[in-house]
Amino acid sequence: MRGFIGARQTTLASEIALTGTGVHSGAPVSIILYPADSDTGLRFLLSNGDADSTEIAADQRWVTGVTLCTVLGDGNGASVATVEHLLAALRGLGVDNALIEIDSAEVPIMDGSAARFVEAIDEVGLAELDAPRRYLKILKTVSVEDGGAYGELSPYNGFHIDVEIDFVANVIGQQRIDLDINPGSFRRELSRARTFGFMKDVERLWAAGLALGASLDNTVAIGDDRVINREGLRFPDEFVRHKALDAVGDLALAGAPILGAYKSSCGGHRLNSLVLKALFADEDAWTLVDAPRPSREIRHAELSHLAAVNFAAERS
Template sequence: MRHTIGKQTTIARRTELSGIGVHSGKPATITLVPAGNDHGIVFVRTDLEREVEIPARFDHVVATELCTVIGAAGASIATIEHLMAALRALSVDNVLVEIDGPEMPIVDGCSADFVAAIDDAGVVSLDASRKAVRVLRTVRVENGDAFAELLPYEGARYDVTIDFPTGLIGRQSYVLDLDADTFRDEIARARTFGFMKDVEKLWKMGFAMGSSLENSVAIGDDRVLNPEGLRWNDEFVRHKTLDAVGDLALAGMPFIGHFRSYKGGHKMNWLVLKALFADASNYEIVGETVRRAHSAGAVGVSVPALSPQKA
């Protein structure tokens, strides 16, 4: 069977976006720069004495507590998942992301501003074939009753369920077959969220220093505190789906498969990618006209999610 996935892309011109980090509270500016064939998504810290490039791949993840952090050579960049989701959803394969600090700007807590910046810059095709990772066997990670798994599937499906012990959220599920228009309309504007009862604890840990009603959905004891309310009744699970798109983009290429999670998050998303790539029989890399090496089998693997929160 032959699988056509098209040519690699980049953005047509440089574009810039500024804001504050939701956890650090510090200002940050990013510049998206066009890049050539097989460059991938690479971040570079421009504020350091020596610029450090950090590829946006699962093997460069250094922390997954409340956000996804990548690092290399002693430098790191936090909260990359919302930009990564926008790049993956809009099928942008190659970009250099220049950033002048250790955390991405949160803007309004979702991917909408990143989508707008990419749309404004434009997306252009390159001459090299895009590559994708096709899931051949079910791979699953577990932690108590929580799990994340990747299954064989001809497409890119995200199937996310959350379950919080509060009537304001409760159990919510969302299924997304990823394409640019659906992401723009149904996912990109879903904001990050948090519980007011946790704020003081997070501040003591150095998190949420830049969080506000301008960039997060704040959940009180019995109501959503944002004056405008929710953008959707199920905005919470839509945001978790957005996070999953961004975290799985750390495969370094699109994936062909079905992602499912229950009570998941950044850590579980990262661990299931690690489990996928840990065994070459779990997947194959396909290009524009690459013939499948073997068919998807029924055998699966299950890996306990026992690694610590910080990678």
């Protein structure tokens, strides 16, 4: 399997505490990421410092909003927004299990990318657990058309992203990124790409109660067909890289690392969510498989051979 991370599940080696601001709410936010046991998955704990805390799994079944960000809700009024960058960092670095305690209704935007989350995870490192890593294997192509957007998940021996965007604004235009996702490529190619927006939309968003915490410190601002931020872009194609970052985070809501290729054109959070819903609606399109666990007798040099393993397609 390309981008092979490991045969066993992982969690954080120790807890991580971060503070920031919600990009839409403008409110201060504190989060603590805790290590978690095998098969916990990625879960949010909405805490007000009392016994009425609510847990919401990072799962596509709990998506309640896809306008400008991805929102998870429990159906009873509790919700957490802008989860995609943090989930992208966790999935991109191969973290299978973590409990994310948050004291607000929105994950902090940090610098508009996943870079701070990646740095924090790298600072504490990962701990390997005893249970085998479980993958969601794509068995056949599932596709969705939504207006002028198109997305699909198809079989692939690894995790691959192919994202294309096409904006009228010349500063963006048509851009595409196409790469295998593993911890190294995620850090280098996607983690630092920031969210972006158009200055002409600011007043409309403010009137709708959105983007109240947006600033040049956390958003690439586009005005009069130029980038307003003094430092410019981090990549010539930072816009499509951020769309790919969002896709990795939204696809983390599959509930397990994906063995498959994701392709999208002119998409965003809504399209990413629709493709996952279409996938799970077709029971013949996917299966869950455990990574093969190498015996202790296998020499370290031979572990690279595991990258070519094709998992059996037995449903579990």
